[in-house]
Amino acid sequence: MSNILVVGSLAYDTLTTPKGHVDRALGGSANYFSLAASLYSHVRVVGVVGEDYREEDFEMLRKRKVDLKGLQKKAGKTFHWTGQYKDDMSEAITLATDLNVFADFNPELPAEYKDSEYVFLANIDPILQLRVLEQISKPKLVGSDTMNFWISSKLPELKKVLAKVDVLLINEGEADGITKTGNAIAAAKTLVEMGPKAVVIKRGEYGFVLYTKEGYFILPAFPIDNVVDPTGAGDTFAGAFFGYLAKRDKGYDLHSLKQACIQGCLTASFTVEAFGVERLATLTWPEVEHRQAEYHNVTTL
Amino acid sequence: MSNILVVGSLAYDTLTTPKGHVDRALGGSANYFSLAASLYSHVRVVGVVGEDYREEDFEMLRKRKVDLKGLQKKAGKTFHWTGQYKDDMSEAITLATDLNVFADFNPELPAEYKDSEYVFLANIDPILQLRVLEQISKPKLVGSDTMNFWISSKLPELKKVLAKVDVLLINEGEADGITKTGNAIAAAKTLVEMGPKAVVIKRGEYGFVLYTKEGYFILPAFPIDNVVDPTGAGDTFAGAFFGYLAKRDKGYDLHSLKQACIQGCLTASFTVEAFGVERLATLTWPEVEHRQAEYHNVTTL
Numbered sequence: 001m002s003n004i005l006v007v008g009s010l011a012y013d014t015l016t017t018p019k020g021h022v023d024r025a026l027g028g029s030a031n032y033f034s035l036a037a038s039l040y041s042h043v044r045v046v047g048v049v050g051e052d053y054r055e056e057d058f059e060m061l062r063k064r065k066v067d068l069k070g071l072q073k074k075a076g077k078t079f080h081w082t083g084q085y086k087d088d089m090s091e092a093i094t095l096a097t098d099l100n101v102f103a104d105f106n107p108e109l110p111a112e113y114k115d116s117e118y119v120f121l122a123n124i125d126p127i128l129q130l131r132v133l134e135q136i137s138k139p140k141l142v143g144s145d146t147m148n149f150w151i152s153s154k155l156p157e158l159k160k161v162l163a164k165v166d167v168l169l170i171n172e173g174e175a176d177g178i179t180k181t182g183n184a185i186a187a188a189k190t191l192v193e194m195g196p197k198a199v200v201i202k203r204g205e206y207g208f209v210l211y212t213k214e215g216y217f218i219l220p221a222f223p224i225d226n227v228v229d230p231t232g233a234g235d236t237f238a239g240a241f242f243g244y245l246a247k248r249d250k251g252y253d254l255h256s257l258k259q260a261c262i263q264g265c266l267t268a269s270f271t272v273e274a275f276g277v278e279r280l281a282t283l284t285w286p287e288v289e290h291r292q293a294e295y296h297n298v299t300t301l
Numbered sequence: 302m303s304n305i306l307v308v309g310s311l312a313y314d315t316l317t318t319p320k321g322h323v324d325r326a327l328g329g330s331a332n333y334f335s336l337a338a339s340l341y342s343h344v345r346v347v348g349v350v351g352e353d354y355r356e357e358d359f360e361m362l363r364k365r366k367v368d369l370k371g372l373q374k375k376a377g378k379t380f381h382w383t384g385q386y387k388d389d390m391s392e393a394i395t396l397a398t399d400l401n402v403f404a405d406f407n408p409e410l411p412a413e414y415k416d417s418e419y420v421f422l423a424n425i426d427p428i429l430q431l432r433v434l435e436q437i438s439k440p441k442l443v444g445s446d447t448m449n450f451w452i453s454s455k456l457p458e459l460k461k462v463l464a465k466v467d468v469l470l471i472n473e474g475e476a477d478g479i480t481k482t483g484n485a486i487a488a489a490k491t492l493v494e495m496g497p498k499a500v501v502i503k504r505g506e507y508g509f510v511l512y513t514k515e516g517y518f519i520l521p522a523f524p525i526d527n528v529v530d531p532t533g534a535g536d537t538f539a540g541a542f543f544g545y546l547a548k549r550d551k552g553y554d555l556h557s558l559k560q561a562c563i564q565g566c567l568t569a570s571f572t573v574e575a576f577g578v579e580r581l582a583t584l585t586w587p588e589v590e591h592r593q594a595e596y597h598n599v600t601t602l
Binding site: 018087088089176182183184185186189203205206207209215216217218219220223224225226227255258259262297298299300301 | 319388389390477483484485486487490504506507508510516517518519520521524525526527528556559560563598599600601602
C-alpha cells in the first residue's frame, strides 16, 4: 500500500451556519484530508497542535491507522478559527483567526517520512510548502492547495510552488484570484501553463473542473439537500482524490484523475452533512461506494 | 411536426460586459426561445413590439419559419433593457428598464393558435400567463419561467400558474426566492410539490438540476472559456428543451426530459459566445450536434 503525506493545519473551529452552531469542533485541512485519504491508503501527517489539543482527537486519526509521528505538540493553544456561513452557505465569513501555535509552524519531516510517495501540501504559507518539498527525496505525485491570503501576499513564492507540483487543487474564487479570468475553464488553462500537469478547480455544490492538456472533465457535486456545514469539503475532496490515486498507485493519466475526482465528490458529500469532521470520522468505504451508483445515475443519461 | 407556442418579450437590449458593449441588440425571451426552438420544430410567437422594431428582426424569425401572426405592433417604442455584467458575469445588473409598449401587453391568441400543443410561458406577469392558458384548448405540455419581480409582487398569482404547468424552468436564485431553502435540490423538491411534474433549475455556467418525483439529473453547462454575453442563455435553454420534446412528440418521461436538458445546455452554449442573438441567429443543427459528442466526453468517465 502506498503512503500519503499531508502537511496542513489541525484546528478547532467555532462555526455558525443556518443549521446551527458548534464550539471548538475538530477541523483543519490536515484532519479532513487524513480522515478521507485513510479510507483508501496509509496516511502520514505533519502539523502542529497546542497543549489544549484533545487526546480523543489524536485517537480519531489513530483508529484510521494515520501515522502521527510528524505531529508537533507546542506550548500554547491550537489554531482556532471562528467562522460563519449565511443563506446558501456559498461563502465562509471569518469572524476570528487565532493562529496560536500555527503562527510559527515550521514543518520538519521525521527521517522516515523522506521517502513519502504521494504528497499533499494543504493551504499553508507557500514558503513552508517549498520547505516540505526540499525534504522529500523522490515523490510520485505532489499536489497543493492555497488560499486568497497567500495569493495576495506571496504570489512569487506561490508561483514557485506551482512550478513544482503535479496537481493543483484550488477553489474557484482562488483560481480567479491568481488568473483574473472570470471563468473557470480559462482559469484552469492558465494555471496549467504555470506548472501543474493537472488542475482541479473546486466549486462547492457545483462540483469541479478537472483540466489537463490531454482533456478535461466537469461534474456537479453529489447532491445533498440538507447541508449542515460546508467546512472541510475541499480538503475532504483532496484527501479522497489522493487516497484513490495512492491506493491504485499506477500514475495519474486522465482516466485515473477523473476517477479520483469522483471519489473526491462522493467523500466530500458526507462531510457537509454534519458539523466539522463528525460525519467523516465514522464514514466507511461501503457508504462511499453506495453513493457512487447514485452519483452515476443522476449525472448520466 | 408538432407546434410550439411561446409568449414572452421582444426587446432591444443595451448591454455592457467585460468583453464589450452593444447598443440596442435584439433580445427578449421570445426571440431567444424562438430561435432555439425553431432548430427543432415549428414555433408560434405571441408578443408585442413598437414602431421602432426593425424589419430585419422580423425577417430573422421568418427565415426560421417562425409564425409571427401572434405578434402585435403597437404605437410607441419596443421594450428596452439596459444592463451590465461585471467580473465573472454571474449577475445581471439592471441600469434601466423601459417597458414601453410591453407595459400594456395583453396576450391575445389568434384563433389558429388555440390548438397549440407545446406552450411556453416566458417571464411575464403571472396574470397574463394564466390568461394565455385560458385561451388554449388542450396543450400536450405547458412550461413556464418567472423572475424575482413577480415572486415578490404577485406570489399568489404565480402559485396559480405553478399549479397549472407541467414543467417549471427557473433560475437558481429565483427558485430560492420562492422556496427560501438556500439549496437547489431542496428548492426543486419544494417546487414540485407546488404543481409542476418537472422542475428545471438553471444555474448558468454551473448547468442545471432537473427534478421529478421519478428521479433527477444534474450536469454542468457545456464549458465555454470565452463568454461574451450571458443574456438569453436561460431562454435559449428553454427553447431547445421545448424544441426537442415537441420534435420527439412522445410525452415527457424522465429520459426524454434529460435529453431535453442536454439540448438546452448545448444550444445555450452558443448564445453566450456573442452579444444578443447574434450567434444563435446563424446557428445550425449540425453545429449543436457536434458539441453533443464533446459534452458527453467532458461529463463522462
